[in-house]
Amino acid sequence: MTGLFLTDRLKSLLPRIQEFIRKEVVPLEKLLATKPFIDLEKEELLHLRQKVKQASLWAPHLPEHEGGMGLSLTEFGQVSEVLGYSPLGHYAFNCQAPDIGNMELLHAYASEELKNKYLKPLQSGQIRSCFSMTEPEFAGSNPTRMATTATKEGGYYVINGHKWFTSSADGADFAVVMAMTDAENPNPYLRASVIVVPTNNTGFQLVRNISIMGETGSGHHSHAEVRYENCKVPISHLIGKEGEGFKLAQERLGPGRIHHCMRWIGICERVFEMMCSYAAQRELAEGMPIASKQMVQQWIAESRANINAARYMVLHTAYGIDKQGAAAMRVEISTIKFFVANVLQQVIDRAIQVHGALGVTDDTLLSYWYRHERAARIYDGPDEVHKYVVAREELKKFGVKI
Amino acid sequence: MTGLFLTDRLKSLLPRIQEFIRKEVVPLEKLLATKPFIDLEKEELLHLRQKVKQASLWAPHLPEHEGGMGLSLTEFGQVSEVLGYSPLGHYAFNCQAPDIGNMELLHAYASEELKNKYLKPLQSGQIRSCFSMTEPEFAGSNPTRMATTATKEGGYYVINGHKWFTSSADGADFAVVMAMTDAENPNPYLRASVIVVPTNNTGFQLVRNISIMGETGSGHHSHAEVRYENCKVPISHLIGKEGEGFKLAQERLGPGRIHHCMRWIGICERVFEMMCSYAAQRELAEGMPIASKQMVQQWIAESRANINAARYMVLHTAYGIDKQGAAAMRVEISTIKFFVANVLQQVIDRAIQVHGALGVTDDTLLSYWYRHERAARIYDGPDEVHKYVVAREELKKFGVKI
Amino acid sequence: MTGLFLTDRLKSLLPRIQEFIRKEVVPLEKLLATKPFIDLEKEELLHLRQKVKQASLWAPHLPEHEGGMGLSLTEFGQVSEVLGYSPLGHYAFNCQAPDIGNMELLHAYASEELKNKYLKPLQSGQIRSCFSMTEPEFAGSNPTRMATTATKEGGYYVINGHKWFTSSADGADFAVVMAMTDAENPNPYLRASVIVVPTNNTGFQLVRNISIMGETGSGHHSHAEVRYENCKVPISHLIGKEGEGFKLAQERLGPGRIHHCMRWIGICERVFEMMCSYAAQRELAEGMPIASKQMVQQWIAESRANINAARYMVLHTAYGIDKQGAAAMRVEISTIKFFVANVLQQVIDRAIQVHGALGVTDDTLLSYWYRHERAARIYDGPDEVHKYVVAREELKKFGVKI
């Protein structure tokens, strides 16, 4: 890879983070198999986070005056890839979803009061948060189609609704909730708003942690079904303006997809390394490593090509967002979302096949990612929706509206 | 599908089994999410098996004089598809792997003494068994390359070795073990033998149930790592003759692959039904079901085509085995192994994508099969090995040996 | 392949045809490169057809009392595969499209007068014919959407319209034309009729032979653009009844797709043979044939699997048509259309890759089929339409109409 996006500070920063990940984070991965995961969270991970702070690597995505590094999106993307090398990387550095998106949202749009109460402890890693948008009754992650409402009563919003896939709700201190504040607005993009809801509110009911791919999970690693039943929060908990929900969700998702995609590329590189390493070491017969098989070689080459292609596309998109804003890069953002998610799935699948029986066990991380990342082609909009967006924009140039 | 393979007795039998599966077995599937699964095994499943016996549907693969139905392989294949509709189907009817393969092996090659002691209670469902072949130190399921040895001492075999993926060892009463009895034989196909080892033997050590795709499992649903340490069993525990291990493994695997493949087709049909049903019911927007999307339609059509193709190939192969024996159908057996395993993976993947977020939860069976059946492309020989076998035989006709 | 569809007469017939093809037809293939192809048609092919007649193999699809063999569709399908081994096979045996479809149509629905005038000389190979349905102004091969009209005036139909892809029109004696006789009929399936038009009619204007994939072609090997300008033919030239055009086209297409699909499988087998043979003979380095490369082996195995799958599906479909009629096998017919066409394209593509530079030259037949058979995924309905048909029927079972 040419270093066209490798700024001076990244030249020193990336190797430091890389070393930290390999030395401090990777050894903890064996705990991922331990259940319940909550214990890991409470002890080893807290300790790990301390080390990150001590190494002055904490929350690299934050502005400098808020304790971060003030990286551009293109720069943070490259950091995100390095963190993605381990499933624990982003959490260790406090830039894990959904917290990172909530930080960005609060940073840009919340009142000082909300910032003090929620953003600061979130940035310092004292509390966790969640983002509550998807509803089981509606297909897709579409903020124009939902049934959850926030009705103004006195100085309060009264929220009623049913959400699921509210990731990390278990143990979170607050939720950022998308709800209809003006459901009848003829412009569907002006119907929703974004509101902060403390999870200790009696109207916030965590129904269950949804079992996903065989794991119910807990804490940060969970996905809740939540009911909002006459959930009252002060009007001051609104983020941005009323009716801006769709707009804010989009702004949150644009850079968020860069984070995701670069994290996926980090996974790809780790998986690629595992595939090559195993192929190089494991013998099929006396002196004949798996790497001597042409099929394995072809998979390695195709994976290398696809990972490189994915990285170039994402970094150019990040660069475009840095220069022109997320709105200008809308098509590119949709393009990388489906392209990278598919590369990820292919690379994982090939690495499993190379590992044979070992590949389906939990003795390696392959199974972890095989299970956890199948959702990559679905969440934040399934492949098919993003392809539609790309096609729609391309076809506009030819005078047809689809 | 044309009914070319639908014999008269199947015409009445298949609908009966089908009804039983839908009425008695499917409702128990919700227990699959319950952990530990061992409880299910002990109670509900025992009760279910009683019902199967009462309905005179027990162990349909057995000869009539042993309490079965005396079905041809082509007929049993079609039964296996119907059972495969539920993950509990084969177990309920006592034709689950690895027991069914062990029954066939003992039936054909064991002494009367071994039959009385092990086969009879296995056929009646009183005990379970396992098959111990694969070794962590050697790639592939290749009975010519292994380190486990069985040395004759006095009237005993003394077995030493290390195995893994010994499915269902947890709670089994005996293991059928593949071990080298003549490791120096110049003909590698004459080196191994197959021996019955009771699991209460002190030399049989179940190291762990291997965690696979996030589940350690237990009982029938587990895959053990096993060590044989000076494990002494009487010479009379040999199945067949000494040195016949490879031959017997092949005979066990031939029809075994028909069972697997038809079970996979049963899964395909269930998953296909789930995909169509969800696409038909779930609305994307007012009155527009997911089924209205052309991509979904294309997936449905391609899945239908591939499933049909898979079924025809497997049934013709079964028919060939019935008429000419497994040896004559060697290439066809390798062909269906990789062909059907890949159709299975594709159909599951498409169904998940159609289900969106729901597809990755454990609220449906899709996640169960996504995790459990990734191994289909690996166990009993990975795709690449079976393709090699097919190519080798085709290329022989052109005078080249690969 | 198991011989389940190999009837007694096929057991002796197929090897005879196979030998004829290899001995008499294949040597003439070198003339395919010669241009214009018309010369070949006039001399060598006429001679070849004489040999076919002398060997009593002429027009095997015809009923016995009309000089054929009275084969079932399942039987003829297998003959068609053997003929498809050579691009000249079907022509040599007088069962080439579009003539074979026209023979079937005239045989089943034409008046005695039409039969005497057109069917008899067609069956004996004295004349050729064409089928004129597709229109450049309308997408698809949809007999409910066309602009060509046949207006009754006196005892005549006056036909006006614009057609293309009228295969083999150049040099044909008559065209079977699809035209609207009742364009306003509320039931679109009752609007069209099928009419015989002698090509020496002044109203029949062959605009051009369309250049396709680099070849304009001529004679039987051509695809014309045709204009019908006040083209008058006697009302007695109607085939079947007025308004039956759609129905007749469907009946013509059903078995026609079996013919095509089995011809494609014949091509697949030839191409597969070329791939294996070249891989076995051509050395990459001293003593290392191309066949030693694992990628080539995988392609051979996948091709074998796919060709076998294709053949089983087509023969079962043919068998179903023999037993229950084409209407009952509608979904299966659509399924094989897209399935086999895609297998064909893949097998050809792989064989070219195996042949390297030689594969793109006209020194082998690969380039011929690469060019001529790309249309297989388009004509008689593109893949996407057939997949839609399959999905529509499957989804009906789940209560949704797409």
Place this chain on the structure above:
Amino acid sequence: MTGLFLTDRLKSLLPRIQEFIRKEVVPLEKLLATKPFIDLEKEELLHLRQKVKQASLWAPHLPEHEGGMGLSLTEFGQVSEVLGYSPLGHYAFNCQAPDIGNMELLHAYASEELKNKYLKPLQSGQIRSCFSMTEPEFAGSNPTRMATTATKEGGYYVINGHKWFTSSADGADFAVVMAMTDAENPNPYLRASVIVVPTNNTGFQLVRNISIMGETGSGHHSHAEVRYENCKVPISHLIGKEGEGFKLAQERLGPGRIHHCMRWIGICERVFEMMCSYAAQRELAEGMPIASKQMVQQWIAESRANINAARYMVLHTAYGIDKQGAAAMRVEISTIKFFVANVLQQVIDRAIQVHGALGVTDDTLLSYWYRHERAARIYDGPDEVHKYVVAREELKKFGVKI
């Protein structure tokens, strides 16, 4: 696409070339269907080349002091894409293969005498040339394995050998020939040399123009089989030093692959435009354009993603060559070779499918590219060889040599 590689001079240059191509070159494409193509070459194209010179756009790849623009490879790559929009583009601007590669070779390594005699008229477009390397007896384009020899006798090389796929030999003034000058050298990379052979030499025998994909072609658009029979040329016709053949071929091929890949991307963009444009205009039914079909939309989106990925990879590779030389980018060069060639084939295939029957006719350029560019996955090393190279380098990092 972000404009990261768009230098200031390209900002004005690219739109000028783009306009020239659309206004002056595209209208001549209709002549591509005319045969023999030689006439076009002699008249319209000569006139077109005059216009290019008048517009000061001639031979943009040349250094400024030789009448070109002194573009970097990264810049010329972007020009090459724009030229690739038309099959006539590169020829019109005198940067067509194989002449451009020969120009680069002569420019860098030829003596002044050879430059005056061959390079100058080649650069001005007065003469054409060819490159004679591949041999029918040896698989691949491997300059270490060939039978053609150049034996020194007196002041001459006497060349004997058999070549094919000597593109554009018909009508060329000279050939650049790869021949063994030291066949027994233990280092196979030092065996061959590169020698200029005038085609009017009696030892240069053009056996035939090979018919490829249905076209024999002529002039620039041809691929000859050539025999060198006691072909004597002065020793001064050697390019570079004796034994440098392999090295020079590599240097010629490195940037050459950038040219090819960017030309392919130009084709991709044209084909993409045709696909979108046809999908937007062509109606399936009243008011429903083809573009309304989701499958078409998905193809458009996937094509856009793949073309963008391809372009980023190629430009980053070109940039790496500009900065570090071709040797340092060896893996990247192999990566783009197979990646882009496959994208090209896919995009063309989809566009044909969207065009339906029209797509296989010669009424559009799709058929031209479908036939002419299948070879892209073969020439200059087939996909499989380039994937091997990538895997070999990746696996080296893991300590295994394949």
